[in-house]
Amino acid sequence: SAVISQKPSRDICQRGTSLTIQCQVDSQVTMMFWYRQQPGQSLTLIATANQGSEATYESGFVIDKFPISRPNLTFSTLTVSNMSPEDSSIYLCSVERTSGMGTDTQYFGPGTRLTVL
């Protein structure tokens, strides 16, 4: 398994401001993933964060809006920039590990619940 922590667990922000979310993993991983889950919806991948290189963004997400840092193999940050009420979501950090049965599975952090007023 993987132990993943996120900070903050929740925040209420004013529109036009930015929030940086931190993700810490208990051991080294090559890739870390950032997801967004809007109210009542399933998870949508924002980007894949690779250590030592630029993050890879999915369609509909851009670096200017969601800059990502990956300074080492256990830590990453996601910034939600120039926020609007539409950015109100749960933001989740995730890693993939090989289970004891040899199957890859994805582990998720506890999430950051963001409300933008």
Next chain:
Amino acid sequence: KNQVEQSPQSLIILEGKNCTLQCNYTVSPFSNLRWYKQDTGRGPVSLTIMTFSENTKSNGRYTATLDADTKQSSLHITASQLSDSASYICVVSPAYSSASKIIFGSGTRLSIRP
């Protein structure tokens, strides 16, 4: 297009009763199928993982089944408890793809009433 569809969208049952959640997928070939439990406001937690060659996997009161011929999976919850109230998400990993290509179902919201 690869898709994962879950039903029902929501379900309310009484405590102690059993229930079955459904997942239909069009992903082919696929590497594995996972069921997650997500409590409100929290991150998903893995319940079961099945490779394409497995038919069933249990985790306590949770039993997942997989029929690769009909491309269906189900999650059966036995003797439900109030703590089972959560969203249950079916996730399929396409074969030969990176983790960024996994496909999430929209989830079933389960409510257990005392």
